[in-house]
Each structure stands twice: as structure tokens, then as C-alpha cells.
Amino acid sequence: MNPLLIPSPSTGKAHGLRPRIEFLPLKRRNKEIGNLTKKRQRSNRFRRRTNNNDASPHLVVNLSSSPLSQAETSLLSKGLKFCPTPPEVEQIALSQDLSTFYRGIRLKEFFLDEPPSDPEPFYRKSTWTPAKNRVPSLETQEQGNRSDIIIKPANKGSAVVVMDRQQYIDKAMKHLNNRSHYALLDSDPTCNFSLQIQSTLNDMKEHKHLSEKAHKFLSPTNAKPARFYLLPKIHKPGNPGRPILSGNGSPTENISLFVDYHIKPLVSRAPSYIHDTPDFLRKLNDIKDQIPETALIGTLDVSSLYANIPHDEGIQASREALTASVHSSPPISDIKSLMSHVLTKKQLHFHGSALPTDIRHSNGHPDGSFIRLSLHDQAGTADETHFLDVTVQKKPNGITTTLYTKPTDTHQYLHSSSCHPRHCKTGIAYSQALRLRRICSEDPDFSFHTRNLQKHLCARGHGARAVQLAINKVRSLPRSEVLKPKSNKKTTDRIPLVTTFHPNLPPLRKILCDNHHILHTSDRLQQAVPDTPF
Known part of the structure; x- marks a missing residue:
């Protein structure tokens, strides 16, 4: 069994500057994990009051003949991505995730002397783990169901x-x-x-x-x-x-x-x-000055394309x-x-x-095409059309764009009480406001849709102040900047520790960072794992 790096309680501190490290078998590891998972309680004075009566009739569309109870409707209204918070950390699952992490370190050390090469794109993942005791410092420091x-x-x-x-x-x-x-x-x-x-x-x-x-x-x-x-x-x-x-x-x-x-x-x-909405907006921005006043704009849709x-x-x-x-x-x-x-x-x-x-597969957006028709000496104009999540309008001052949503859109963003990492929930307001900044070419449209965004997020339990701060941050960004294509993400060779999230997990990142120097007591591990995991 792989050990877990845990500061010894005998130091008198949860995380001292130089805590003594105990290396525990699986059974004791689970016990120590349980000791570190303390519930984080907050005073009722500062606790955000949530609206329990958020089961809007538009969030759950019941097409069945069977009525739903209030509890069922309340649960479904939180969305299919909502994760209820378990009462305790799943210690067995955490131990398995830690074992996967330790295996990654062992593999890095075992193949350290192999020349770097591009991996093949198609291969079956191996479950092989190098033998232990190759590097001493690594081994000694480590709803109810319904059928209707x-x-x-x-x-x-x-x-x-x-x-x-x-x-x-x-x-x-x-x-x-x-x-x-x-x-x-x-x-x-x-x-x-x-x-x-x-x-x-x-x-x-x-x-x-x-x-x-x-x-x-x-x-x-x-x-x-x-x-x-x-x-x-x-x-x-x-x-x-x-x-x-x-x-x-x-x-x-x-x-x-x-x-x-x-x-x-x-x-x-x-x-x-057309790759996505930002790509469409960039292409449209390139031709907006080439569209004559007599042009008609529209979209084509292919029925049963595949x-x-x-x-x-x-x-x-x-x-x-x-x-x-x-x-x-x-x-x-x-x-x-x-x-x-x-x-x-x-x-x-x-x-x-x-x-x-004979269902086919495809890429991009093959079932819709944005077209520009230049018609002369014909009566009638088409001044507005919808494509993806964009409304394109032809006005006297040129082509403008604003947000398009279907009438049935419920704006069911991730609920604030869902058991997700905090950054997953706090980032929603910023990312959605950034999306509106790209789509809305005129500031009045951006202001109108961000007000609606704030209303929808507050209905999902998000704080109005935090949402407003994210919107103000995006408002200060020039639209020309947010429309620029993103640069390719840098690849990293760092070993990730992937585990199931729980708000009461011990501070795993801090534990790993505090004890990373132990791996560097071995020259091979210092070369194999030079950076702290993430």
C-alpha cells in the first residue's frame, strides 16, 4: 500500500514549518484523513441566506401525466449538473486517487533515463506500476428511483x-x-x-x-x-x-x-x-464594412443533414x-x-x-450556415437574423450583433449550493459576462443583458455583489481585446493529483507543497519531479 504524507499530530501544529512525517498503511491513512477533514462552520450572522423556494415552473418541464412532488420539483430545479454535498469525505475514493498519484511519481522516476519521444495517439492505457523500494526516499515519505x-x-x-x-x-x-x-x-x-x-x-x-x-x-x-x-x-x-x-x-x-x-x-x-461564436464574430467583423445597403442577411438550415x-x-x-x-x-x-x-x-x-x-458524425457546425445575399432593385429587406447564439442586425450605421436566446431557455446556471469547487461557481459570472462582451457590439445591449445575467444568477443562489464585481471587471475590457483568439495553452509535465471534490477535504495542495522537498532528497526524483504537483 502507498503511504500518505501527513504531518504528525505530535508536533502540536496542523502544519508546522518542519513537521514530522508519518508514513501510514492504508487503514491508518484513512483514519488520519478523517482526522484532517473538519467541518468548516460559519456563523449564522455571516451565512448567506438562500432562497429555498427556487423551483420555478420554467426550470422543470413536466411532459408526463404523473405529477411531481414538491421535493422532486425542488431537486430537479437545481439542474442535472447539481451535486449535493456528501456528509463526509469518501475516504476510500480519496485513497485510490492518492495511489494513482503515487503511481505517476513512480513512473516518472522509472522512465527518467528514457529519451523523450512523442507518444502514440492510439494505445491502451497500462495499469502497470514499477516495483517499490527503487528509491528509498519515495517509499519512506509518501432521489428515489421511479420507473414510470x-x-x-x-x-x-x-x-x-x-x-x-x-x-x-x-x-x-x-x-x-x-x-x-x-x-x-x-x-x-x-x-x-x-x-x-x-x-x-x-x-x-x-x-x-x-x-x-x-x-x-x-x-x-x-x-x-x-x-x-x-x-x-x-x-x-x-x-x-x-x-x-x-x-x-x-x-x-x-x-x-x-x-x-x-x-x-x-x-x-x-x-x-466556423469554429464557434467568437470565430463567427471575428469573421463577421472582417466583412461588416463590405455589406451594401441593399444586402439581405439570413441563415440556411438543412433538414436531416446527416x-x-x-x-x-x-x-x-x-x-x-x-x-x-x-x-x-x-x-x-x-x-x-x-x-x-x-x-x-x-x-x-x-x-x-x-x-x-446510419447516423453520421461531423465537426464544427455543418447543420447551419451564415450567408450574405446582395440583392439589387428588389423590394423588401431582411434586417435581422439569428445564428448560433447571436442576433445579427443590419442598421443604418452598419452591422451590429447582440445576444440571441430561444424563448424556452431557462438560464439554469450551476446552483451556488452544488458540491463543486468554489472557483467553478465564482467563475460563472465572469465567463458569462465575457461571453456577452464578445457578442454585444453596442454598450446599451451589453448593459441590458448583464442586468438579466445578474438576475438569473441571483435566482440560482449567487451573491449579487460578487456577480456585479465580475460584470464590472469585464465592462472595463475593450471588445476588440476579448474578440482576439486565445493563444495555445502551454503543455505541462507536472503530475496532477486528481480526486473527488469535497468541501471538507484536507488541504492536499498545501500538504504536497510543504513536503515536496522530501522527494528532492533523491537525485533521480529531483530530475523526475522537479516541480510541485497540481
């Missing part, structure tokens, strides 16, 4: 949707009964699909087009059918469902990652590619794009074969039925 309803997030707008189970099944079967795209099968073809994919991978390995690690990673193991589910579109009449196919564990899961890895760079090279792309034509288009990019390895013919497997071997399970499907 289905709860899903809304496709757009962040609301929580409650549906009758049978109603949900009926909506799903309406999609699956479309025999143009789905067919009911007599047996599960998962094993046959896995064998066909494996044969292609074996050929690639035999011709030296795949490394041993990549071949092992891509090979389907214990595969299972994909799972079909719906996200309700409450912003449309009749609340239709958006079909989603979860391919986790399916035969094509890993080869789809391989195909995506090689064709994804091609997408950003397309002239029509299902209407013929497989052969889609594969051929990808092949031509790869050829134009001077792609060399692996051969384009191999990528074409794997792409064919991804598109044609997508069987799914729903409500006990196995069906094949």
Missing part, C-alpha cells in the same frame, strides 16, 4: 424535462420505425462486425500501416451495440426528440476516433468553416480532401476502409430491439 417517468435534459435551453416512460418510448419508436434509415434485426451482428473490423486492422498491421500499440487500441474487445436515446426539443411544437447514438463500447468506437484524428484537420481548412448524405459520396469527398492535403500515412485507402466500417456498422439497442443505423 424518464428525466432528460432539453436539447436546448438547459431545462430539465420529465416525460412518461411510454411517451418517451413512443417518440423514439417514431424515429426507429422509419425504414429508410433503420431495420429491425433478428439477431445481434456485433460479433460479426467486430471480426470484419479486426480483419481490416490486421491487414493494416501486416503492411506496417499500424504500430503494435495502435493495433491493440483499435481492436474491438468485448464490444456491445450502441445505445439510442432522445433529447426532447421543447422549443418546437409537439416536443419532438433529437436522436442521439451513444457508441461507447461499440465495435466502431475506437476506429471512429482514428478516422476523426486524420480528417479533423481538413474541416478547419474549408472556407465555410441522414441525407449518401455514404459513397461522403467517403469520396473525404478521400478527395485527403488527397489534396498531400496525406501520406496511413494510406488513404485504409482510412476509407475504416470510414466505411464506421458508417455502415452502427447497430443499436433500444427497448430490447437491435437495429442498424
Whole structure:
């Protein structure tokens, strides 16, 4: 068992300047962790009063015939990302996280003398751990369930949707009964699909087009059918469902990652590619002075785009794009074969039925396009349109932009009482205000939407003063600065300690920093772990 670095209680201080370190087995480690996890109590005088009656009827959309109790509605109104605070730290989980952290240090030391090399993008993660006692200093210092309803997030707008189970099944079967795209099968073809994919991978390995690690990673193991589910579109009449196919564990899961890895760079090279809202705003800013007064602005939407792309034509288009990019390895013919497997071997399970499907995957925003039409000598104008979360307006002084939200948007931000790290909650106001600063080209629009933002966040339990401070901080930033693309994040070789958050966790970061000098008593560990973990 790995020890835990814990200051000894005999020093008389929780964290002295030079505390004596005890190295404990797992059983005693859990006990010491429990001693360090003291509840942080605050006086009622300074405790923020929260509004317990925050179950707005717009936050929970009950489409089912079963009424929800007040407690159920109150819980669901906090959002599907809300985490209730456990009464105690899960000490077993924390010990497992610490063991993973210690393994990272051992691996860094074990491979210290290996020459640096770029890791392969496709490989199965190993669970091997170097033997102990290689470096002495490292070893000595170290709601109730309900079956009658289905709860899903809304496709757009962040609301929580409650549906009758049978109603949900009926909506799903309406999609699956479309025999143009789905067919009911007599047996599960998962094993046959896995064998066909494996044969292609074996050929690639035999011709030296795949490394041993990549071949092992891509090979389907214990595969299972994909799972079909719906996200309700409450912003449309009749609340239709958006079909989603979860391919986790399916035969094509890993080869789809391989195909995506090689064709994804091609997408950003397309002239029509829009990465996200900031990218769209930058492109719009570049052409805003080129739009004539007679121009009409609008958007195009493609109905059932994925299902209407013929497989052969889609594969051929990808092949031509790869050829134009001077792609060399692996051969384009191999990528074409794997792409064919991804598109044609997508069987799914729903409500006990196995069906094949031809749902496609894509990148960027292929189902919508922003267009600019220049029309002359025609009556009528189109002065406003919506694209992504932006409203584009044509005014006498030029093109302006402001925020667009769907009428069904519930603004269900993370609740302030959710068991998340503090910075995750305090950063919401700043990040959302920064988003508004980018989108709103005129200050009056920015002021209007930030007032609404403050109202929505306060309704979720966030402090009005903290929200206002974040908004004022963003208000001082020039819009031209916040529209600039972010620089690439710097990579780091530091070892992270990842654990499940709890407000009563001991100060792990301080403990690690205070005792990091112990690792540096070994020359090898000083080279392997020069910086403090994070």
C-alpha cells in the first residue's frame, strides 16, 4: 500500500514549518484523513441566506401525466449538473486517487533515463506500476428511483424535462420505425462486425500501416451495440426528440476516433468553416464594412443533414480532401476502409430491439450556415437574423450583433449550493459576462443583458455583489481585446493529483507543497519531479 504524507499530530501544529512525517498503511491513512477533514462552520450572522423556494415552473418541464412532488420539483430545479454535498469525505475514493498519484511519481522516476519521444495517439492505457523500494526516499515519505417517468435534459435551453416512460418510448419508436434509415434485426451482428473490423486492422498491421500499440487500441474487445436515446426539443411544437447514438463500447468506437484524428484537420481548412461564436464574430467583423445597403442577411438550415448524405459520396469527398492535403500515412485507402466500417456498422439497442443505423458524425457546425445575399432593385429587406447564439442586425450605421436566446431557455446556471469547487461557481459570472462582451457590439445591449445575467444568477443562489464585481471587471475590457483568439495553452509535465471534490477535504495542495522537498532528497526524483504537483 502507498503511504500518505501527513504531518504528525505530535508536533502540536496542523502544519508546522518542519513537521514530522508519518508514513501510514492504508487503514491508518484513512483514519488520519478523517482526522484532517473538519467541518468548516460559519456563523449564522455571516451565512448567506438562500432562497429555498427556487423551483420555478420554467426550470422543470413536466411532459408526463404523473405529477411531481414538491421535493422532486425542488431537486430537479437545481439542474442535472447539481451535486449535493456528501456528509463526509469518501475516504476510500480519496485513497485510490492518492495511489494513482503515487503511481505517476513512480513512473516518472522509472522512465527518467528514457529519451523523450512523442507518444502514440492510439494505445491502451497500462495499469502497470514499477516495483517499490527503487528509491528509498519515495517509499519512506509518501432521489428515489421511479420507473414510470424518464428525466432528460432539453436539447436546448438547459431545462430539465420529465416525460412518461411510454411517451418517451413512443417518440423514439417514431424515429426507429422509419425504414429508410433503420431495420429491425433478428439477431445481434456485433460479433460479426467486430471480426470484419479486426480483419481490416490486421491487414493494416501486416503492411506496417499500424504500430503494435495502435493495433491493440483499435481492436474491438468485448464490444456491445450502441445505445439510442432522445433529447426532447421543447422549443418546437409537439416536443419532438433529437436522436442521439451513444457508441461507447461499440465495435466502431475506437476506429471512429482514428478516422476523426486524420480528417479533423481538413474541416478547419474549408472556407465555410466556423469554429464557434467568437470565430463567427471575428469573421463577421472582417466583412461588416463590405455589406451594401441593399444586402439581405439570413441563415440556411438543412433538414436531416446527416441522414441525407449518401455514404459513397461522403467517403469520396473525404478521400478527395485527403488527397489534396498531400496525406501520406496511413494510406488513404485504409482510412476509407475504416470510414466505411464506421458508417455502415452502427447497430443499436433500444427497448430490447437491435437495429442498424446510419447516423453520421461531423465537426464544427455543418447543420447551419451564415450567408450574405446582395440583392439589387428588389423590394423588401431582411434586417435581422439569428445564428448560433447571436442576433445579427443590419442598421443604418452598419452591422451590429447582440445576444440571441430561444424563448424556452431557462438560464439554469450551476446552483451556488452544488458540491463543486468554489472557483467553478465564482467563475460563472465572469465567463458569462465575457461571453456577452464578445457578442454585444453596442454598450446599451451589453448593459441590458448583464442586468438579466445578474438576475438569473441571483435566482440560482449567487451573491449579487460578487456577480456585479465580475460584470464590472469585464465592462472595463475593450471588445476588440476579448474578440482576439486565445493563444495555445502551454503543455505541462507536472503530475496532477486528481480526486473527488469535497468541501471538507484536507488541504492536499498545501500538504504536497510543504513536503515536496522530501522527494528532492533523491537525485533521480529531483530530475523526475522537479516541480510541485497540481
